[in-house]
Amino acid sequence: MTAQDHPGAGAATAPALEVRELALRIGGAQILEDISFAVPAGEIVGVIGPNGAGKTTLFNLVSGVLSPTGGTILLDSQDVTTRSIHHRAVAGLGRTFQTSSLFPGLSVEENVRLAAQVKEGQAISLFTFPRPGDDASRRARDLLEEVGLDARRTVRAGDLPHGDKRKLEIAMLLATDPSVVLLDEPMAGVASGDVPGLTEVIRSLHRDHGKTVLIVEHHMEVILGLVQRVAVLHFGHLLALDSPEAVMADPTVQSAYLGEPV
Secondary structure, eight states, rough: OOOOOOTTSTTTTTOSSSEEEEEEEETTTTEEEEEEEEEEETTTEEEEOOOSSSSHHHHHHHHHHSSSSSSEEEEEEEOOOTHHHHHHHHHEEEEEEESSSOOOTBOOOOOOOHHHHHTTTTOOSSSSOOTTHHHHHHHHHHHHHHHTGGGGTTGGGSOOOOHHHHHHHHHHHHOOSSSSEEOTTTTTTTTTTGHHHHHHHHHHHTTOOOOOOEEEESSSHHHHHHSEEEEETTTTEEEEEHHHHHHHHOOOHHHIISSSSO
């Protein structure tokens, strides 16, 4: 199924991310089939669907963790279908995973500093104490203040509560300055009281930094409060891609995913 571009996207502006007829077959199983959509720069899109619908698989294909058996992936008009994870990161793709991917034994600030060093092309050092005026350290402190972790910058990353670990991952993403960000279930394992603060941090990616964001999330209230469009996956197919209001009112979506009228 092919979804139309966002109505507000100018015809002359290339999408920040586009997939064309993307497919993945493993053995005799068709995991994803004929997935096509385009995301204009600066848009935030939610990806929903029941367990096994193919949401994380889609992110794995876009980010290079898996190789598709068909179709094309374009990042800012550049064909990255067969390129490495590293190449895609250099081209502007950033991603978080369902489980935290931090250096748990390092401090909060050291985690972000290392990410900033990568962006600046510096040699990564876990052992050299940074200079007080070091650009990467200054960038790290600014980002930690932005995501609300400035007071915890000396804490070991592994000692943070889950919601703060997610904020730290986003600060690390910002330190690498990606243009397109994939967030895979950022609210997974996060205490309910931490959801609003983390939601605001995610909103700032789009609102304050102008990032193009795709977010997989099971918390429907989070999705509906954040995104401009919702993509619905069902048994490896793109069932719908439209505004949250249109998707929630779609009888096919209600039947296949939500189970009842909303």
